[in-house]
Amino acid sequence: MKDLAGKIAFVTGAASGIGLGIATALAQAGVKVMLCDIEEAALAAAVEGLKRTNADVASVRADVSLKVELQAAAEEARARYGGVHILINNAGVGGGGPYGTWNDAGWNWTLDVNLRAVVWGIEIFAPMIESHGGGHIVSTASIAGLISAGSSPYSVTKYGVVALSEGLRRELGPRGIGVSVLCPGVIRTNIMNSRRNLPERFASVTAAPPLDDAQRERVNQLAERVSHGIDPLYVGELVREGIENDWPYIFTDCEFEPMIEARFAEIKRGFDRIRDRKARR
Template identity: 70%
Template sequence: MQDLVGKTAFVTGAASGIGLGIATALAQAGVKVMLCDIEAAALAEAVAALKATNADVEGVRADVSLKAELQAAADATIARYGKVHILVNNAGVGGGGGYGQWTDASWDWTIGVNLMSVIWGIEIFGPLIEAHGEGGQIVSTASMAGLIAAVAPAYNVTKYGVVALSEGLRPALAARGIGVSVLCPGFIRTRIMESSRNVPDRLANALENMTMEAGDSEFAQVAAAAITHGIDPLYVGELVREGIENDWPYIFTDLAFEGAVDARFAAIKAGMDLIRGREPRH
């Protein structure tokens, strides 16, 4: 999508961090942006700050792990802007709970926010993008943890899921005029390590000590330090804008984990080497 001016985007998790960086970078390029987030106060603040720059933006509150709320947010976007061209599935939480600690609630929360919302986002917004025939782009925020299983199990699983969904849908959606990109950030300076602020009431008791910051303490300390000194979220937003303009399949923020990805591929190849030369029995 080379010409972004006047197009409309819907961005989830847009009140903070990477989502706000993406919303800002798109607004600066002349895109109308519907910011969506679960946190009403932070959302109102973000929308007001962008409006003060003369950006054409609006906010809609939704818990994206609830399909009906995501659908209502899509309806509000069409009611406000008429069309939508760009979907950014970015909302996410650092759901933790390592082996021996996890609970159904910790999986439920993490899968709901990080993965089901992406599946539903594509299901709901895909037809809306197709409807106007002007083409569009779907960007979903995974993580380097979608390529190397380096964080808590539920987080890794959801991020691998977002990568798989994006890679798998790219050819089918290209035929329908929609580009598909997956964003795999490294350490970005955001509030991800304070994800527990967004645990919904319905899961609150069951999720005590289940967020990334509370659950896996050694990892939490390393990650918290790296994120405190992490990459500027607006820089990530600018990369995403470039990725949308040029239909990048993968949007990376830095090369810090390139060696770890190489090591994973090497381990996979080593697994293949174990059976190389054998004739499978049919």
């Protein structure tokens, strides 16, 4: 999609952070953008700010962890703009904790927002994109989708988004739909305060066992890093470039490249052990 001007995008988790950065970068390229978020006040402020730049934007409030609300948001986008060419599955939460702190609500909240909503978004929007002759889908995973940050539901869901995107890229390419997975590093977002939007049906997430001192320190260190993280607008510009050039993977920096290389090397050693074992027979 070399020429984005005049195209229509639907962005989830668009009221702040990476979602707003992507919406802004696309709007600057002449894309008409429907911003979707659960947080109404932040969504209204984001749209007001973009409209001051003469961007053609609109908004719809939806809890993407409910398929029916995402479906309704899609219909509102169709009613407003006639369809969608670009889907940005960006909404995400940092719900759940490591082994020993798990509970069903934490898993369900994180799975519903970070993974099931991505599945539903593709299920709902891909036919719409295809009906326009093609377009592009970007789903936000994380660098934690390539190097597990631990046993948290967050890492599990992000691995799922990477796997889904890799598979869909092969399947949707012949249909004229490009697929990219965004694997950001440490970005300046509100991810550490995800519970501000916790739906009541997942309220027992807060009943999880408390973190121990070491876990709490790691959380505090991460929160400090996030507060000084990469500018979300820069991430948005990378996503725009990724759409224009059909990148399969969109990274934001090279900080974690050595860790990914180490993971791949360990996988390779697993194959080498089998190869060596067969050679000794």
